[in-house]
Amino acid sequence: xxxxxxxxxxxxxxxxxxxxxxxxxxxxxxxxxxxxxxxxxxxxxxxxxxxxxxxxxxxxxxxxxxxxxxxxxxxxxxxxxxxxxxxxxxxxxxxxxxxxxxxxxxxxxxxxxxxxxxxxxxxxxxxxxxxxxxxxxxxxxxxxxxxxxxxxxxxxxxxxxxxxxxxxxxxxxxxxxxxxxxxxxxxxxxxxxxxxxxxxxxxxxxxxxxxxxxxxxxxxxxxxxxxxxxxxxxxxxxxxxxxxxxxxxxxxxxxxxxxxxxxxxxxxxxxxxxxxxxxxx
Numbered sequence: 001x002x003x004x005x006x007x008x009x010x011x012x013x014x015x016x017x018x019x020x021x022x023x024x025x026x027x028x029x030x031x032x033x034x035x036x037x038x039x040x041x042x043x044x045x046x047x048x049x050x051x052x053x054x055x056x057x058x059x060x061x062x063x064x065x066x067x068x069x070x071x072x073x074x075x076x077x078x079x080x081x082x083x084x085x086x087x088x089x090x091x092x093x094x095x096x097x098x099x100x101x102x103x104x105x106x107x108x109x110x111x112x113x114x115x116x117x118x119x120x121x122x123x124x125x126x127x128x129x130x131x132x133x134x135x136x137x138x139x140x141x142x143x144x145x146x147x148x149x150x151x152x153x154x155x156x157x158x159x160x161x162x163x164x165x166x167x168x169x170x171x172x173x174x175x176x177x178x179x180x181x182x183x184x185x186x187x188x189x190x191x192x193x194x195x196x197x198x199x200x201x202x203x204x205x206x207x208x209x210x211x212x213x214x215x216x217x218x219x220x221x222x223x224x225x226x227x228x229x230x231x232x233x234x235x236x237x238x239x240x241x242x243x244x245x246x247x248x249x250x251x252x253x254x255x256x257x258x259x260x261x262x263x264x265x266x267x268x269x270x271x272x273x274x275x276x277x278x279x280x281x
Contacts, residue, residue: 006074008058008158008189009034013068015053015212026212027053030068033207033214037074037157040190042200042220045209046244052162054209055193056082059160074189080158081151085166087143088135096138096146097122097131100153107154117153125149125179141172148179152188159183160191165199173199197240198248200224202269210243224251225267250274257281 015027028050035041035058045051056063060072060079084090093099100121104114122128125145135143144164151159161180165173177199184190192199200206202221207214216223216239224247226238238255240247247255250268257263262281268274 004036007034007036008071008073008075010057010070011068013057013066013070015057015063015066026050028057029212031212031214033058035158035189035191038184038187038189040184040192040204042204042206043191043193043209044195044197044200044206044223044240044243044245046195049209049243050212051193051209055160055162055191058158058191075158080160081154081156082160082162083144083148083151083164085163087140087147090147091135091143091150094134095132096127096142096149099146099150103150103153107156109154121149121153124182125152126175139172141168141175144168144172145175145179148176152179152183155186156188158189158191160193162193163195165194165196195245197224197245197251208239208243208245215239215243221266221269224248225255225265 010031010033013028013031013033016024017027019025031054033054043051043055053063057066058075058080059082060075060077061082082090091099093102097118100118101114104117109117119128122131125148127142127145127149130138130142138146144167148164159180161176165176168176173196180190180192194200200220200223202219202224204220206216206218206220206223208216208223218227218239223239238247240251254263254267258265258267263277268277
């Protein structure tokens, strides 16, 4: 299907790296990819699969040795907000309030608007009460929320979360996901890089990477379960397993129950659906 004309599009993009042995290995191997305005795309893969390299490229960050062509479309030519795994790698100021102000100044927001917008962002992200507390007195989750607050302050058309929840507890993960979802509802395109497969929605778009290649681009339910039950009799591995990732517990349970003839497609996705299934077993 052809991408909308204002999509961000990568065409035949290739990035190589030289290993210690002197061999050349692809970081990205002739990638074709597009993301439309307001779209949510999950990017998954094992360590070294190329997912973070692709995410950095989508954010517009500089990477040496890129070959191919691209059109940044709705994302424009400026770098987009990029939230990393470790908040300490991207915090520049000394407190959450200063960090948000710094982000707005960097985006060229008018000075008289910065103060008002800073307070709104801190309130929306639940950081107002700790806005002036230095980093060494905040938890990792609070520092990550501050990084997210700074990244979202300027209302950019695209934001990239690169395993932003991987080092957080469940409560902090849920808060970061809530903020990302709120941005998405407001029209921001979201690139969500993760190895936490329980974060994937069945109807969401999933792009799976392996050895610099895109090996799957489709719905989350098809990634976890395969598109058709019959195909699993010929190939027992779902697209998730084929790219080297381990199925979460509930999808693995659903597939096993399906093989035993105790559960039919469509498999449950929500907690309420699982409650109904388990009550029948």
